Amino acid sequence: MSNRTLPRILQTPAVILLLIWMLVPLSMTLYFSFIRYVLNSSIRPEWMSPSLSNWRGFGNYKYVLDAKDFWFAIQNSVFIVTSILVLTVVLGLGIAVLINKSFPGRGIVRVLLISPFFVMPAVNAVLWINMILDPVLGLQGIAVGSINDMIDGLRDFPVLGVFFNLWPTFEPISFRATQTSAYAVIMMVAWQWTPFAVLIFMTSLQSEDESQKEAATLDGASPWSQFINLTVPHLARPIAIVVMIQSIFHLSLYAEIEIVSRGSGNKNLPYLIGEFTNNNIGAASATGIFAVILANIIAIFLLRMVGKSLMD
Amino acid sequence: MATVSQNSKLGNVLWPALAWIIALVFFFPIFWLVFTSFKTDADAVKPEFLFFFTPTLENYTNMTQNYDYWRFATNSVITSSFATLFALVVGVPAAYAMAFNPSRHTKDILMWMLSTKMLPAAAVLYPMTFLTKNMLGIYDTHFLVILVLCLINLPIVVWMLFTYFKEIPKEIIEAGKMDGVSTWGEIKDILIPLAWGGIASTALLTFIFCWNEAYWTVRLTTIDAATLSTLIEGNRAPEGLFFGRLAAVSTAAVAPIVILGWFCQKQLVAGLTFGAVK
Incomplete structure (x- = not known):
């Protein structure tokens, strides 16, 4: 066999599999997004199966764009993703710099820090929303309760009591309301993904030019200015990659939203698609196409950056 | 400071x-x-x-009685192992071809593969349900879960293997060719022993990703092929009555993976950044 055909044959199965995986469902979504297609309709039973005669043109897109839910979901997706990004990058940078130098027990510290990343999303959400954040039975509820008890106790003291009488009784926060459940999701996902940022920044810090830093120290540059002027520029690329990879993952965040926010009104794009899928397939598909476009905008930048380092 | x-x-x-x-x-x-x-x-x-x-x-002793834990755990083990295995079987030859016989298009193919990973799963939720339930009748089967897990991880498998294989000097493979070794022989006797570490860590990481996958496994199964993600998601709101037992089943679901994860921290960077951070 010639030098050219064999490699082609060897990569064919992978290419064909991924081609089918990408093209078939996506073209169906595209098709459904242009027709009227609902799962339950007693008035128009002909809309209950996909057919070209139910052509709706851009009607589904218009319907979705006019829906308040859609804009809320977009806004919320962006809010959740950006908050997670800011938290993970800032915490990740700080922690990576902190554990870059060797110290006693550094190996154990690394193992402890990386662990959250391997917790499955469903357990992550169940653990946080119940055992940690629950306003009555979780650690939050217990902590707020005991602070209140303590203040109550202090109120009986002479003199000091006058002061503590002015203190309010603290109310635990319910993380199941629309806005607060978004905070809960941000918290748990940031907890899970900060280790990822730490790992990548650490890997990158290992390749930082130490002699440059030593020279800077001799010149009297403070650690802070070294961090800003040498370390941060060195980390610009990993930061960009952390931001883009996380954006792609978190735009399709689902399990956490489903577990934490079900019924609370908090939703992101994938969750909205899930809701539409219960009945209005046309709208679900149009929303899906918007999600694909949104993800592609980020993916193009990421791919360009990854591509540069690919062949060397 | x-x-x-x-x-x-x-x-x-x-x-x-x-x-x-x-x-x-x-x-x-x-x-x-x-x-x-x-x-x-x-x-x-x-x-x-x-x-x-x-x-x-x-x-822990009541886990079977309370949650039927072992059935879900068995499903997780079966689907994750076979998906990893198949992804390697398809991925190793592809990565081998791309690393040792790159063509003009190799870079584009790799980039394209990666782009499939970036498609939001929710966008094709209904078509996948429709295809598997109404047309193919494979909804809620191990076969389907294995197939989907294999497909969503295939780009990462090819990428990771590619970055490992690239480190192997071409001359070693060429020498094999001179001696008249067949392509299969090259892969089996030269490549796999040389790249064993890389292949093993790719497998480990893929297994972890399969195990933790929560979108498709939940959406494409109900009972028969349901994995641990489905089990935990089904018990999302215990109303505080069952914190103890829920904590136990959750611990049992994540412990093996967290421990596996400790062993492949380094590979995680390569696997998740597609070789862009070294």
């Missing part, structure tokens, strides 16, 4: 201490999950037993 020189004695104690505190804070939720799993359901919600209680194993 500005006032404390990095060489000072205070800094030598302070910064490591801070690192330890942060690490413990990050690990605390996991610790708390494991800790709670040894409390009875009743004790788990009583503040007076917050830290001091009589530990019990009953949540």
